[in-house]
Amino acid sequence: MRTPGYAISPNEFVASDTGLLPEWYSRLEIRFGDKTYPAEIVGRNLERRSVLIRTESPIPGIKPLQFMPEWKGKLFAFFSAEDAKDGIRRAGISAYTPTSIERQISTEKLWLKTPPNTLLVNPSGNVVALSMTDMLPLDDSLFIPPSEWPFIPEKEWEEQQRALEDSLKGNFYVATIRFSVDAKKQQRRRYRVSHEERSEVDAVAMRLADGNIFVSIPLSPVQTARINRITIQSEGKNVEAEFVGSLPQFGGFVVSAKSPLPGKGIEIFMDDITSFRKQPVQTAVIQLFGKQLNLQVIPEWLDYFELGYHGFVAPEVARKKMSYIFSKDGKLLALPLFRRTLENEYNPYEIKIVNAQVLPEEIQNFDANNIPRASGSEDAWLGIDFQKLDEDLAIANQVSEFTDNGDRGLIVTRIYPDSPAEKIGLKIGDIVLGIQIPGQSPLFFDGYEYDQ
Numbered sequence: 001m002r003t004p005g006y007a008i009s010p011n012e013f014v015a016s017d018t019g020l021l022p023e024w025y026s027r028l029e030i031r032f033g034d035k036t037y038p039a040e041i042v043g044r045n046l047e048r049r050s051v052l053i054r055t056e057s058p059i060p061g062i063k064p065l066q067f068m069p070e071w072k073g074k075l076f077a078f079f080s081a082e083d084a085k086d087g088i089r090r091a092g093i094s095a096y097t098p099t100s101i102e103r104q105i106s107t108e109k110l111w112l113k114t115p116p117n118t119l120l121v122n123p124s125g126n127v128v129a130l131s132m133t134d135m136l137p138l139d140d141s142l143f144i145p146p147s148e149w150p151f152i153p154e155k156e157w158e159e160q161q162r163a164l165e166d167s168l169k170g171n172f173y174v175a176t177i178r179f180s181v182d183a184k185k186q187q188r189r190r191y192r193v194s195h196e197e198r199s200e201v202d203a204v205a206m207r208l209a210d211g212n213i214f215v216s217i218p219l220s221p222v223q224t225a226r227i228n229r230i231t232i233q234s235e236g237k238n239v240e241a242e243f244v245g246s247l248p249q250f251g252g253f254v255v256s257a258k259s260p261l262p263g264k265g266i267e268i269f270m271d272d273i274t275s276f277r278k279q280p281v282q283t284a285v286i287q288l289f290g291k292q293l294n295l296q297v298i299p300e301w302l303d304y305f306e307l308g309y310h311g312f313v314a315p316e317v318a319r320k321k322m323s324y325i326f327s328k329d330g331k332l333l334a335l336p337l338f339r340r341t342l343e344n345e346y347n348p349y350e351i352k353i354v355n356a357q358v359l360p361e362e363i364q365n366f367d368a369n370n371i372p373r374a375s376g377s378e379d380a381w382l383g384i385d386f387q388k389l390d391e392d393l394a395i396a397n398q399v400s401e402f403t404d405n406g407d408r409g410l411i412v413t414r415i416y417p418d419s420p421a422e423k424i425g426l427k428i429g430d431i432v433l434g435i436q437i438p439g440q441s442p443l444f445f446d447g448y449e450y451d452q
Helices: 154-169 183-188 222-223 358-361 390-397
Strands: 005-009 012-016 029-034 035-045 049-053 074-083 089-095 101-104 107-112 118-121 127-131 135-137 172-179 200-207 215-216 227-234 237-246 253-257 280-287 292-301 304-309 313-315 321-328 330-337 351-355 384-388 410-415
Touching: 049 135, 107 222, 107 304, 127 135, 135 358, 154 321, 172 280, 172 292, 200 280, 215 330, 222 227, 304 330, 313 330, 313 351
Parallel strands: none
Antiparallel strands: 005 012, 012 049, 029 035, 035 049, 074 089, 074 118, 101 107, 107 135, 118 127, 172 200, 172 227, 200 215, 215 253, 227 237, 237 253, 280 292, 280 321, 304 313, 321 330, 330 351, 384 410
């Protein structure tokens, strides 16, 4: 990746903050002429979306920009950009006319529309201002040269990122929802399980400041009715949770933990979210990989908003399915939610980034018809991950005669802490054929009818 850099001293340069985290790149260089010079980021100005880059020693031939902080007469815009298709960097200059001024309603602040990564120069070639984004503040700060911009030291910024990430990790968990299974349906199906018939599913769970835990998952009333057990995975243990209520208009429900969980809970930002326009925020990208939750905090800026549900304004972001958006002090601004249709169904492709202020309103009006109604037989939880046997594995493990040539049986690949499997002494690599209930016929595992 290449981006323009502007010299403010023989060994210091200002460039756009591209949002790359330090662990995402292996080296940083300044290219001048036909030579490259090792460099490092030493500071960040979040409001101006810029980074301060420094080389070990001055670069021969570099002439730092000289700023003339006044605006008289015509201005020209000097820009440099790399074509995304052919990778060729192009530079140019054009007459600049401020055709657009925007007023931020929440703060009354005025912004001047400008091309990003652009130097504004007067007819004499003197630099008047540097625009790193597509907007410049229309006040005295417009003419402050980059050498006087306040930069947060890079080490301090990294510590702030880690502190926020650690705080969030203490309030996000993996929730496992288990469903009652219709025995007749199980006997009929073997190779394909519909969403309405699945026996277990994992979802992202978030602890709120009031102690409630919000589980983000789009379940229809048919699926919710089949819930018979909910557990929260925290610090290697499974904590039982009790269903409280389903959101009426969005996919998700609230539970309460039966044992204490770590974390102080996520506080929701309850003021005007548009005050964050053109301001730095933190996006927590959250993904589930089996029972593992991966959370990474990425710096981002909110440029555009849209009017959403019940008049709540929500930001427009690229990573809709995974993005929980926070202020710098860790308050939740927006989150991804599935919107329910009139038929109480969900389109998996219709996830929206929704203003977090929706949650308190939804929690006050739970859907009385979307509740668990499971009765009768319940799924048993053994507490293992497994690989299904096949003919080759059965031969390799010398269990062909016991497993119908690999059609039955599971190879244990993981034992969950404090699970029934651990208590009875199962080990990784063991082959489980099924369950024998006294007085009943054996119940064999085939890896399709039973997830665990």
